[in-house]
Amino acid sequence: GQSLEQPSEVTAVEGAIVQINCTYQTSGFYGLSWYQQHDGGAPTFLSYNGLDGLEETGRFSSFLSRSDSYGYLLLQELQMKDSASYFCAVLSTGGFKTIFGAGTRLFVKA
Amino acid sequence: EPEVTQTPSHQVTQMGQEVILRCVPISNHLYFYWYRQILGQKVEFLVSFYNNEISEKSEIFDDQFSVERPDGSNFTLKIRSTKLEDSAMYFCAIRFPGGRLKGTQYFGPGTRLLVL
Numbered sequence: 001g002q003s004l005e006q007p008s009e010v011t012a013v014e015g016a017i018v019q020i021n022c023t024y025q026t027s028g029f030y031g032l033s034w035y036q037q038h039d040g041g042a043p044t045f046l047s048y049n050g051l052d053g054l055e056e057t058g059r060f061s062s063f064l065s066r067s068d069s070y071g072y073l074l075l076q077e078l079q080m081k082d083s084a085s086y087f088c089a090v091l092s093t094g095g096f097k098t099i100f101g102a103g104t105r106l107f108v109k110a
Numbered sequence: 111e112p113e114v115t116q117t118p119s120h121q122v123t124q125m126g127q128e129v130i131l132r133c134v135p136i137s138n139h140l141y142f143y144w145y146r147q148i149l150g151q152k153v154e155f156l157v158s159f160y161n162n163e164i165s166e167k168s169e170i171f172d173d174q175f176s177v178e179r180p181d182g183s184n185f186t187l188k189i190r191s192t193k194l195e196d197s198a199m200y201f202c203a204i205r206f207p208g209g210r211l212k213g214t215q216y217f218g219p220g221t222r223l224l225v226l
Contacts, residue, residue, distance in 0.1 A: 031212065031213045033213045033215070037153075042201055042217040042218060043201070043203075045214050045216065048212075087153060093166050095205075095212035095213070097166040101152065102151075102152045
């Protein structure tokens with residue numbers, strides 16, 4: 001079967017750094033993506049790792065270790081607007097199938 | 111970021127009726143995806159589509175569902191004989207072919223479907 005595990009909730013203060021972990025168990029792994037979703041909104045692409053290592057995009061970074069079936073999203077200089085749900089998503093089958101995790105709800109406090 | 115629109119934004123239907131959800135991307139040469147998200151739950155993959163063919167589909171995507179690109183621009187999801195449990199937000203997403211772009215999908219705003 002295919003499964004992804006990520007924490008259900010994380011709370012952090014404004015200006016801090018937070019890491020959201022994702023472990024996965026899938027067949028035909030192709031890559032790991034991260035999406036942000038605000039309440040009532042659509043998922044918005046944040047980052048993608050097709051190879052091991054760190055990808056940096058502004059305040060967001062994502063890491064992948066394929067040997068450990070593990071990745072994380074790192075959010076720096078947290079802002080109140082970062083309060084949202086964050087989903088990791090595994091691409092399989094050559095990128096044609098995407099399996100989402102259950103999401104991590106991030107609460108940013110002042 | 112490419113623009114993806116979906117119509118209608120909201121749809122209310124009676125159980126057993128057919129609904130057609132539409133997705134309109136602004137570019138061609140795209141891969142298309144349909145997802146659904148039941149309120150408060152995770153995003154669930156339904157189907158991917160490229161070059162007028164289904165590339166991959168999930169267990170959810172049974173005979174009740176079909177997809178097509180009828181006029182070369184719109185991308186539609188048809189749900190036949192809707193059930194109460196089909197009530198969800200349905201998202202269309204697109205991506206461009208090749209390399210690292212395989213991991214980048216752009217989502218439309220969604221269609222909220224309510225089956226009564």
